[in-house]
Amino acid sequence: MTGYEPRLIGFLCNCCGYAVADLAGISRIQYPPNIRFLRLMCCRRLDPSLVLGILSEGIDGVMITTCSLGGCNFIKNHEQVEKKFLFMKRLLEKAGFESERVTLEYLFASEGRKFADQVDSFIERVRGLGPSPLSGDSPDQDLLLNIRAAKAVAENYRMRALVGKEEKLVKEGNVYGEPVTQEELDTVMDDAVENEYVHQKIRLTLLEEPASVKKLSEKLGIDSKKVLEHIVAMRQLGWVDVKEILGSSPIYTALEVPE
């Protein structure tokens, strides 16, 4: 696409990512000016919801630069940064958003040249994808709903508890001391993500306008039996309630979910 200049965000951890960006500068290694960096103390700070939020606002891509294994304070750093990143990727895929628009790169503080190369190739990769379908003044509304639902999943208590316990579950087993394999956990995670994601899509749709199961089913392209199952579960959670009954079909509305 001619004339298209991607707009990108980069997150840098203070001790490696920011340091390596500084080094690229000190070494006068040139890279294209499409990326704006934010400094974090550590990339473990990166809540998937934050990245999903800025993607929903139309940024073309997000690059996360963290320390290479052994380069940073904490070995643990890796596992947590990576777990959150993979969770975010899973959500992007669920939302039908190009997950290549986010990347996680590992660097040592000494690899200025490699940093510039990574920035360069990420810019080119995103350039190849074209502008984000959510950029500009008239973003793809379906996709916007999807990514907002994905963001809401990333903020959901159950999902966060699952991601937060993942490392311990795989390493030390569950509360009964039974080992849990990564595969088992992935299956649990897939089911939970699918369930929460549909919940959130329904909730966000109802927030805009109360609707019947039939209407929700048409709007979201989900089988009406499935929608009803979700509505029942969501009612138990106190997320939705019946607003009124039109003819024989109840019209549902979203309730404020208490913080």
Add this chain to the structure above:
Amino acid sequence: MSAESSSPRVGVFVCRCGVDIGDVIDVPALVEYAKKVQGVAYATEDSFACSTSGLEKIEDAIKRHNLERLVVAACTPRTHEAIFQSACERSGLNKYLVEMANIREQCSWVHRDDSQAATEKAKDLVRMAVAKARLLQPWKEPEIKVNPNILVVGGGVSGLSSALSLADLGFKIYLVEKEAELGGMLKSLHKLSPTMRDSSESLESMLRLVEQNPNIEIHTSSRVKSVEGAISNFEVEIESDGKVVERFNVGRIIVAIGAEILKPHGLYGYGHDKRIITQLDLEEKLKNNDLKGVGTVVMIQCAGSRNDERPYCSRICCNTALKNAQILRELSPDIDVYIIYKDLITYGVESSALELNTKRRGVKLIRYRDESPPEVAIEDGSVVVKVFSPTINEEMTFRADLVVLSTPLVPRGEASELAKMLKLPQDPFGFFKEAHQLSPLDFATEGVYVCGTARAPKDAVESISEGLGVGSKAAEYKFSRIRGRGAAFAEINEKKCSGCGICIELCPYNAIRKDEIGISRTDSALCGGCGVCAASCPERAITIHHFTDDQLEAQLLAAIDRRPRK
């Protein structure tokens, strides 16, 4: 002037950095642009903002224009933030109300050929910094009193040297050693390379000083059972024979548990024949003069290291082999010594001299390739070593009276237990890790230090210097109370916290604990502000000050220059 006002007055200072920024970025245009950014009350430029006169101008402007937040568009905060923070403090503004826009390292230096794009990017960076600055909050770090007593775990050379140096400065030291005697690995060694001094001689003088020092309380045959608390006051339990024998409180802990020599059962026939031994076994034989009838000694390097399981070089084995080979030759010229090696790593002045001397004494060095390692077999009651030499392109066979395996140092079993107790990160092999490669004497948990081979293989001299190094680091607190680690720290909203404990498990700083009703609480003086707790908290109950969700979101939206989409 209130730092709490809802729309604080932001001052923007754009630095030209001489020509470094000014030659690429259109600084006057940037200043004009900054003036229009929401919240900016004052914007100006300077040729060197960090110079004495530049800082005076900033201080003056803060007072004159009642500035409540400061944005400096200049270089990297990693080197210059502290300078501008002091300028703030001098003019009565809290030091954490400054934000930097890095328009040099991240802009003018890396986009030298595109002034226009660099200027546009600089505008974005300034806008982002202003957006964050508007939301910054003042902060005063807490000060903590540190318990002056110190625990040293491990009575080898590194532990002994740190204990001695600290005891001499007047600190009370608890020295805990699991063996019945102090001395660690040095007890089992014969002579030390490269000085060739008797190991026992070096050790004994040190032990005498330790035993006579009234400030050192020695606990042998003991181990640390538990550690609770933090730098201000660790509570330590020591056990011996499975019984808790003593409880005491310390303010710092030095871990010097050393490492052990790998016993490579099964490798090169080790464990099947008593003529196949490790270098450590050879040291014992040399010490006891137990080498009667030994005519041919074959040493095999990298036995159990630099392979898939342990890819690391154990650093000491080449020197040890060369040293022992030399000693054997000096003992009797009738002993033939062969060293079969992959790469001979004799780093530095002394080691290279050692290599030369060893060769001069007639020790034969034979190289092997990774794909054709030596083979050791028992044939007709003799130990036979076969190796293909790429130098002469043929297989060589030796009948050895002794095969000596140069095996690596490996972490002790108790390392992972201590790692858990003290929240010390370990590398993939189990050695303890420092906070950062360029801060080799700082560690993840405030008040906890590691020295000697517990961190990585090293020789006695290196272990001693590291022991002295962490000793002086631990002594710093004699002269100052510690302060928190800056404005980035976690705070838990007690109303939202459900007490799930995920944050406690993930916190690398040991800074979160449960209170009496089961709610997580952070200690801002220990918290490093990494934010893993906030990113993981199911209830989203944790705020990382100085990097709050609001601040980051404001920065992100400013990057694309817009308000959130409806």
